[in-house]
Amino acid sequence: MGKRWGKEKGGFMVIDEVEDIAHKIETMEIRGAGKIARSAARALKIQVERSESSDVEELVDELEKAKKILMDTRPTAVSLANSVNFVTRNIKILAAENDLDGLKEKIVARAEDFIEKSEKSREKLGEIGSRRISDGDTILTHCHSTNALAVIKTAYEQGKDIQVIATEARPRQQGLITVEELSKHGIPITLIVDSAVRFFMKEVDKVVVGADSIAANGAVVNKIGTSQLALAAHEARVLTFVAAESYKFHPSTLVGELVEIEERDPGEVVDPERFPGVEIRNPAFDVTPPEYIDLIITEKGIIPPEAAYGVLQEQFEMFEGSDIF
Ligand code: RUB
Numbered sequence: 576m577g578k579r580w581g582k583e584k585g586g587f588m589v590i591d592e593v594e595d596i597a598h599k600i601e602t603m604e605i606r607g608a609g610k611i612a613r614s615a616a617r618a619l620k621i622q623v624e625r626s627e628s629s630d631v632e633e634l635v636d637e638l639e640k641a642k643k644i645l646m647d648t649r650p651t652a653v654s655l656a657n658s659v660n661f662v663t664r665n666i667k668i669l670a671a672e673n674d675l676d677g678l679k680e681k682i683v684a685r686a687e688d689f690i691e692k693s694e695k696s697r698e699k700l701g702e703i704g705s706r707r708i709s710d711g712d713t714i715l716t717h718c719h720s721t722n723a724l725a726v727i728k729t730a731y732e733q734g735k736d737i738q739v740i741a742t743e744a745r746p747r748q749q750g751l752i753t754v755e756e757l758s759k760h761g762i763p764i765t766l767i768v769d770s771a772v773r774f775f776m777k778e779v780d781k782v783v784v785g786a787d788s789i790a791a792n793g794a795v796v797n798k799i800g801t802s803q804l805a806l807a808a809h810e811a812r813v814l815t816f817v818a819a820e821s822y823k824f825h826p827s828t829l830v831g832e833l834v835e836i837e838e839r840d841p842g843e844v845v846d847p848e849r850f851p852g853v854e855i856r857n858p859a860f861d862v863t864p865p866e867y868i869d870l871i872i873t874e875k876g877i878i879p880p881e882a883a884y885g886v887l888q889e890q891f892e893m894f895e896g897s898d899i900f
Pocket of ligand 1: 606607608609610652717718719720721722723749784785786787797798799818859
């Protein structure tokens with residue numbers, strides 16, 4: 576990724592490492608909604624710490640540009656937007672009230688605060704969610720979600736005798752990361768292809784997945800295929816749990832906006848040159864309606880999907896002064 580702004584072009588400097596983090600998010604070297612959010616906060620911190628700006632206005636401009644580069648990487652995980660909006664909220668007011676060092680200090684503190692709270696939230700929701708896992712459960716999970724795995728690992732560490740079935744998650748096969756991580760942890764795990772979900776559902780006690788975005792009506796946006804899992808689970812009367820920190824709730828769905836679903840390069844599915852003239856589609860996420868979700872596990876507690884609106888309302892303060900509303 577080439578540098579998009581430079582002093583030599585009369586613009587402001589976005590630090591190379593920030594561009595590098597954005598590139599890694601775009602190419603999925605950094606992936607998973609939580610990790611993306613923490614990396615974006617870390618990028619803004621780096622931008623401020625290494626900035627050569629000579630005044631407050633210049634720093635604000637740099638931050639706006641760094642923010643745009645980060646936000647343009649992947650559209651679906653609202654954790655990314657929530658992270659950068661949290662760090663840069665009320666920036667103009669902050670800039671008017673502080674000198675350059677004061678502003679830098681405040682932005683760095685916010686970024687560190689976000690990262691720390693994000694890590695703690697995962698631990699906390701792992702603990703809360705683990706209480707819903709019973710001894711002897713077989714759990715089906717999809718893709719690789721650090722939050723779903725926090726629930727599973729915590730339950731296992733409590734001595735519960737559990738087993739996991741993990742889907743492959745075509746086309747990028749993040750399911751293999753799940754398999755690697757859980758087997759290192761000593762948790763019995765079976766790998767299946769995505770299309771085998773309904774075949775195995777009779778062996779499953781609970782479905783546990785993560786989320787990239789949760790809408791105000793409780794619909795959950797997560798890795799493509801999640802809605803199939805939830806539908807098959809619903810049919811078989813198997814419970815579906817979603818494990819997600821409260822910053823995965825999507826503020827603009829409160830005002831009726833839809834979550835943008837990322838469509839990635841068809842080359843991830845198959846070499847398009849093999850099928851000239853054939854359209855190949857590669858949506859990376861899908862929407863599971865609230866009717867197919869039994870519980871959402873957050874760091875603040877467990878809620879039914881219908882209570883998503885309330886979680887978002889509580890967040891107003893967090894995003895006040897950001898450009899969401
Ligand atoms: C990852 C994915 C994960 C959520 C939640 O998609 O859909 O289930 O991001 O992850 P991708 P976490 O691999 O395309 O980023 O619980 O770790 O935040």
